[in-house]
Amino acid sequence: ISMIKLISFILLNLLSFELHPEIICKASPINQGKYLNRKPPKSWTDCFGVYNYLYPISSYTGNFISGMPNGRGMLEYRIGTSYIGEWLNGEFNGEGVIKNPDGSSIDGNWRRNILDGYGIIILPDIGTLKGNWSEGIFHNEVRIQYKDGTEYTGLINQGKYNGQGQFIYSDGTYYDGIWEEGMQHGKGKMVFPDKKELNGIWDNGKFIGSDRDY
Numbered sequence: 001i002s003m004i005k006l007i008s009f010i011l012l013n014l015l016s017f018e019l020h021p022e023i024i025c026k027a028s029p030i031n032q033g034k035y036l037n038r039k040p041p042k043s044w045t046d047c048f049g050v051y052n053y054l055y056p057i058s059s060y061t062g063n064f065i066s067g068m069p070n071g072r073g074m075l076e077y078r079i080g081t082s083y084i085g086e087w088l089n090g091e092f093n094g095e096g097v098i099k100n101p102d103g104s105s106i107d108g109n110w111r112r113n114i115l116d117g118y119g120i121i122i123l124p125d126i127g128t129l130k131g132n133w134s135e136g137i138f139h140n141e142v143r144i145q146y147k148d149g150t151e152y153t154g155l156i157n158q159g160k161y162n163g164q165g166q167f168i169y170s171d172g173t174y175y176d177g178i179w180e181e182g183m184q185h186g187k188g189k190m191v192f193p194d195k196k197e198l199n200g201i202w203d204n205g206k207f208i209g210s211d212r213d214y
Helices: 003-015
Strands: 047-053 058-065 068-077 082-088 091-099 105-111 114-123 127-134 137-146 151-157 160-168 174-180 183-191 197-203 206-209
Touching: 183 206
Parallel strands: none
Antiparallel strands: 047 058, 058 068, 068 082, 082 091, 091 105, 105 114, 114 127, 127 137, 137 151, 151 160, 160 174, 174 183, 183 197, 197 206
């Protein structure tokens, strides 16, 4: 095993906050081969090994049980994308983070390769998204901090603000109220830095009057 793989192994254990001796899987590393006919044997159980998928496209380094990634491990792609975290029967399962060469990342709880639970997504050109996920979809309240200094905290549906939420503009102005399809729609108020406010009913992003008028 190369020095890089050994360093990766040490880092993986540090991430799990515990250090313990590992047994190296027999004949590691194994290359899948161009005919996809080589797989880790089931004898790879409770050991640490390296398996190269379609070598050198991607490589898994970590713990195995019955010839499958189980426990903590790292999957690296030649293009620079990687996943470091927990595995169950060859799938992302538990806490883990995906990092991409453009600086974007997905850090959270996974269930069978899909975000399920609390997660944080960083998109360098957009901002940071934090919230709970259910089967890969934002669930309940989320917080989005944009690169330009604006921020949204509230409910979201299919990628759009929908339901109760607050949007804070970069100058300190904020809207707190109901959203629909990404626009202020329903009862809400917009408060400006000078404390003046528009409080009432909104329709497709436009203030139409006090709720006392309706």
